[in-house]
Amino acid sequence: AYFATNGMASLMNAFNKASLMTERRPWIRKRLLALALAFLIIFALTAGMTIFTIAGITIDYLKETTGIKSSFWAILLKIARWLIIFAIYFFTVSCIYKFGPSNSNKWKLFSPGASMATILAILTFSIFTFYINHFGAYNKLYGSIGTLIVIMLWIYLNTLILLLGYELNAAIALSKQTIVIAKPRIFNSFKRED
Numbered sequence: 001a002y003f004a005t006n007g008m009a010s011l012m013n014a015f016n017k018a019s020l021m022t023e024r025r026p027w028i029r030k031r032l033l034a035l036a037l038a039f040l041i042i043f044a045l046t047a048g049m050t051i052f053t054i055a056g057i058t059i060d061y062l063k064e065t066t067g068i069k070s071s072f073w074a075i076l077l078k079i080a081r082w083l084i085i086f087a088i089y090f091f092t093v094s095c096i097y098k099f100g101p102s103n104s105n106k107w108k109l110f111s112p113g114a115s116m117a118t119i120l121a122i123l124t125f126s127i128f129t130f131y132i133n134h135f136g137a138y139n140k141l142y143g144s145i146g147t148l149i150v151i152m153l154w155i156y157l158n159t160l161i162l163l164l165g166y167e168l169n170a171a172i173a174l175s176k177q178t179i180v181i182a183k184p185r186i187f188n189s190f191k192r193e194d
Contacts, residue, residue, distance in 0.1 A: 004042075007159075008034035008100075014163055015101040019170040023102050037096055044092040048085050055081035082122070090118040097166055112172060117165030124157050 012034060016023055023030070059074045066073075094114040098107050132150065142149060 004038035005031055005034040008038045008041075011096075011159065011162065012037075012100045012102075015097075015166050015170075018163070018167050019101055019103075019106070019173065021102045025102060033099060037100065040092055040095060044088050048088050051081060051084050051088075086118060086122060089121055090114055093117050093121075093162065093165065096162065097169060100166075106173065107169065111169045113165035113167070113169035116168055117161050120161045120164070121158055124154075124161065128154060128157070 009030060012030065013023070025033070055077050059077050062074050062077070090110075094109050094111065097111055097114055098109050101107065
């Protein structure tokens, strides 16, 4: 739990830097929030994997019992599986973006950055799964440490996606602020007097 909170606390610091905020929360409150967000991620990953697995087993069962390779129910279950995973990931990312930065009142729960991060994460997951299933011989080359390498790479990619989505939110928020350009005083002193 300590390493998970370290990772989440680092992500929260990156969020603060991206949105030009200073950390105003006490250390213990920040750690407890990091722990809660880490558990939210663990819960979302567990729920997503469970739904993905159960839907896959159900689809295989329907294919075997009906004898039709692409039945209506199998296609409907595939679509429902991806929609549920999208909703879980979107809600998780939205909560991280809402409660992660120091000033959580500034951000809405659902944002364009969360949408972009969710779409990119699901695309990355799909491409990553396809690569591992069809081309990845990491297990033959590295042995059991290969699985750890793949998991670390997947975590790294998802962290980059989270930061990219938050940067989009921060850029949108900064562009909405009014910018006042003050006229320098030095130009006023060079006025000609007739």
